Amino acid sequence: MNDHLPDSLVSIRQLTLTRGDKAVLDGLDWTVPRGTATGLLGRNGSGKTSLMHTLLGLIVSEEGTCTTLGQDARSLDDDANERLGFVDQHYQLIDWMRVDQHVHYVERMRARWDTDLQGRLLDAFDLRESAGLRVGALSPGARQRLSVLLALCHRPDLIVLDEPVSAQDPIFRKVVLDALRARVIEDGATLILSSHVLRDVESIVDRVAVLDGGRITIDAELDAMKESYQQWIVVGAATSSEEIAQLPFVISSERIGGALSLHVRAGEAERRELESRFSVSVEVKSLDLERLFPVLLGVSPKAVTA
Amino acid sequence: MVPFLCLLDRHSGEPVYRQIVDQVRFQVASGSLTAGDELPSTRAFGAEHGVNPMTVSKAYAELERIGVIERRPGLPSVVAAQRPEESAANVQEELRRVLRPSVTVVRQLGVEPEEAVRVLRGLLDAPDQPGD
Structure with missing residues (x-):
């Protein structure tokens, strides 16, 4: 499934991004090896979300290059988008749809949608009972689990998650983290995860990258x-x-x-x-x-x- | 394939690959894994324990380097045959690894070595005494 992919799913050189007169990212270099789960760590305001948005092509930087799935992040084509899964910090969903409609809506946009995986995640995330409810009526935890499900069922090669378990209780935290980890182990997916809860990061990542002062200051295997x-x-x-x-x-x-x-x-x-x-x-x-x-x-x- | 027990703690400060190496080595030294026993593939092991196959591969490479297992192209890895003197050395090495932290404590307490050995012997002679 990921045989045409480069060895580095993300490759960033000298990336600079300014907001007002402040450099959020400042000559940042970073490479994310294929098949690894990386925890992106940094203090509040260190630019983790900006960095994630840049590699997804949602923000365009002033200087430097960002290559995602072998393509310029500013102009990812349909194939690259099909290989991407993203969970936003605020897990934006369409509130007026019913849960089952929302799942079907995303499924129709995704050529590689795996209905078997969808069924397993609906059960694991305890969302099956909520199928007939409006998305807007879900609890914050259920909303967040739904957005994780929607980001995983097309079995993406690169999964980017910004605080994906912030609204989960300890039991669901583990369920969601295990589901993420399974994509890396079973599909060889590459995962980038940010979270302030270091225990969560530690339970699934192989690598840690530290974002500090607009640069990746440390990037290494957690074991090392x-x-x-x-x-x-x-x-x-x-x-x-x-x-x-x-x-x-x-x-x-x-x-x-x-x-x-x-x-x-x-x-x-x-x-x-x-x-x-x-x-x-x-x-x-x-x-x-x-x-x-x-x-x-x-x-x-x-x-x-x- | 032998189902072998491996308890991994991702929240310990010990690297995960190191935990795998130590536990396989211990089971070989204690005889619960013997020469020729097959190990699961890195993928199967990874799926079973929620570990990236690359991490398992790193552990297997280290186990091969220290002569505990044999990796065979296209075939399952197996526990390597060991000469009796090697087995004895492995048992000693395991003991050393487990007892080393105790040595630090003995030094910190300022206990004489003879006294420490006496305590250890006492514990060995009464292994099933609970709760001290």
């Missing part, structure tokens, strides 16, 4: 990040040493009682060296995405004040 960033609790005689905090692989350090807590970008070799050089003992704590994110953004504990 978890492997290279660690927290070390350093205990021993020399822990007051400012020398430790100055080591090149130390990102930040903080004193906790008699111990020194470090965020490091290091591995076994560095740990052994530190232990023998300063005669200290190091306890390694791995970082989940929740604790990794501030470290990546560099807003974690302040520099040491020993």
Whole structure:
């Protein structure tokens, strides 16, 4: 199904987008490999939505290039649009239609619509009972699930989701995230997801891209990040040493009682060296995405004040 | 194909591929997977555990590199045959991995090594005592 696709479904070079006199995106470079699920992370106002809209061709940038599914994002053809699935932050739907009419309406626009998948998602998302209701009468959670269903049933190659589970309770959160993940595993779809809830992102992504200051500052496999960033609790005689905090692989350090807590970008070799050089003992704590994110953004504990 | 247990926690700080490597290695060391046992394809494993097949492939590549499994073109991967001394070394390596965090705690508590070994031996001699 995706045999004609390029290795990178999105490829962005030197993209600049200004709003008023402020550069929202500022010389941004980014490549999204095929078959991966990427979490697009950034603080409020960092430009995540603008970036998503740009790669879908909904916003045209002033400078730089954006190639989506191998085509210029500013002029995607019908074939490219058929391969795209998008869930907007505000999940726009047509309120006066009944749920079943709305599903049928979108189905008729999509050549690759999979009615079997539609049936499974109607059940999983608990929307079958609501088929006869007006879309406008649905709860926010049900509306959001409907918009996810509508973005998935044509089995798109590239799925872009802006906060797709923000209105879901914990049970439906998992159901929707599992449905998204299944598209990546079963269809080899490529997925770009933004969410402030890092646990949600962590449950389905393979990669993380951090948008900060108008650029993608970090873009790597989540596994690789978890492997290279660690927290070390350093205990021993020399822990007051400012020398430790100055080591090149130390990102930040903080004193906790008699111990020194470090965020490091290091591995076994560095740990052994530190232990023998300063005669200290190091306890390694791995970082989940929740604790990794501030470290990546560099807003974690302040520099040491020993 | 042997149905083998793999419990993955995406919210642990451990990389997912590393969790797969560790669990397969442990099951080989403990004998619940033996030479010639077939592993699921990366796709089947991915679908079963909700993991990207690329991540499974990375884990299998690492397992092959360290000699735990054998990947065969067009055929299922299998648990590699191991010489007895290799098996013994693997068991030791697993033990080392599991006990290493305890070593840090022992040092932090300032407990003498002999005392720590005595406690471990005590626990081993009374393995089924609940709740301490």
